[in-house]
Every structure is written in structure tokens, then in C-alpha cells.
Amino acid sequence: MTYHVYTDGACRNNQAPGGQPGGWACVFVDGPEYSGFDPRTTNNRMELTAVIEALKHTEKGAEVIVHSDSAYVINAFLQNWFQGWERRGWKNAKGDPVENQDLWKTLRQLAEERRVTWIKVKGHAGDRFNERADQLAVEAIRQGLGGKDTH
Numbered sequence: 001m002t003y004h005v006y007t008d009g010a011c012r013n014n015q016a017p018g019g020q021p022g023g024w025a026c027v028f029v030d031g032p033e034y035s036g037f038d039p040r041t042t043n044n045r046m047e048l049t050a051v052i053e054a055l056k057h058t059e060k061g062a063e064v065i066v067h068s069d070s071a072y073v074i075n076a077f078l079q080n081w082f083q084g085w086e087r088r089g090w091k092n093a094k095g096d097p098v099e100n101q102d103l104w105k106t107l108r109q110l111a112e113e114r115r116v117t118w119i120k121v122k123g124h125a126g127d128r129f130n131e132r133a134d135q136l137a138v139e140a141i142r143q144g145l146g147g148k149d150t151h
Contacts, residue, residue: 001062002062003028003031003058003062003063003064005026005028005054005065006026006067006068006130007026007047007051007053007066007067007068007133008050008130008134008137009024009025009044009049009050009070009137010022010024010046010137010140010141011042019041019042021144022037022042022045022046022137022141023035023037023136024036024050024053025050025134025136025137026053026057026133027129027133028054028057032057033132033136034053034057035139035140037144044070044072044100046137047070047072048072048073048100048104048107050068050137051068052110054066055107055110058114060113061114062115063114063117064114064115064116064117065116065117065119066116066117066118066119067129068118068121069130073107075120077111077118078120082104085104
């Protein structure tokens with residue numbers, strides 16, 4: 001079986017320091033939708049969590065086509081950032097610890113256990129599944145905040 005899944009992450013005030021309320025979502029084409037909330041996070045963490053959760057809902061060995069509007073996620077795999085990170089002891093090119101190592105390591109393990117194709121989609125460009133994932137991620141924030149407006 002081949003899974004086609006769209007993932008997205010959102011954060012209430014992505015530029016504010018110290019972590020903000022965030023949401024993630026994954027939408028399987030012709031399948032279920034999942035979403036969740038984190039009270040103190042970043043947009044990048046939510047983007048990573050969305051893909052982790054998507055892969056967790058597939059079996060090992062499955063073919064999974066991941067569509068994401070996150071260059072952060074897609075480029076890490078297409079450009080194999082892991083090779084440099086590991087060679088430098090999980091440090092980035094500047095010598096600083098790679099951010100979100102916990103999630104990157106989890107995501108990489110899940111991806112290695114599946115046959116994943118990574119597709120970058122343009123965000124907010126009318127793709128109905130990408131728009132749905134965004135809607136669910138934003139709604140997860142609203143629900144997580146007790147129904148308060150997220151803006």
C-alpha cells in the first residue's frame with residue numbers, strides 16, 4: 001500500500017521567544033486525519049511532529065509519500081543534512097548543537113523504516129490537502145487554548 005500524506009505545523013506567535021502554543025496535523029489522502037497541540041513549542045517542532053505522527057500511522061516497510069510546505073523538513077532529507085550533523089557530532093555548520101535533535105532522530109528512524117518520498121509543496125497556494133492540514137493545525141491550537149482565537 002502507498003500512503004499519500006500532507007503534514008503541517010503551526011505556531012501562535014512564531015517569532016516570540018520561549019516557546020508558544022502550537023499545533024500539528026497530518027491528512028492522509030483518502031484516509032484519516034490527525035492533529036495535536038503543544039502549549040510551549042516552535043513552528044519547526046510542530047512541522048517535525050506532524051511528519052513523525054504521520055509516519056507512526058503507517059506500518060514499517062510501507063511506501064509513504066510525504067507532502068509538506070516545510071523547507072526545514074524536506075531539505076533535511078533531500079539534501080541529507082544528517083550526514084554533516086553526524087560527522088560533526090550533531091553540530092550544525094556553525095558548530096552549535098542541532099536544534100530539535102530529539103525530533104530529528106525520531107523522524108529519521110521512522111523514515112528509515114519506511115520507503116519515504118519527500119515532496120515540497122507551496123503553502124497557502126490552494127492545494128486542498130495542504131490547506132486542510134493547515135486548518136487542522138490551527139484548530140488544534142484554538143482547541144488547546146480552550147477555544148480562544150489564535151491570532
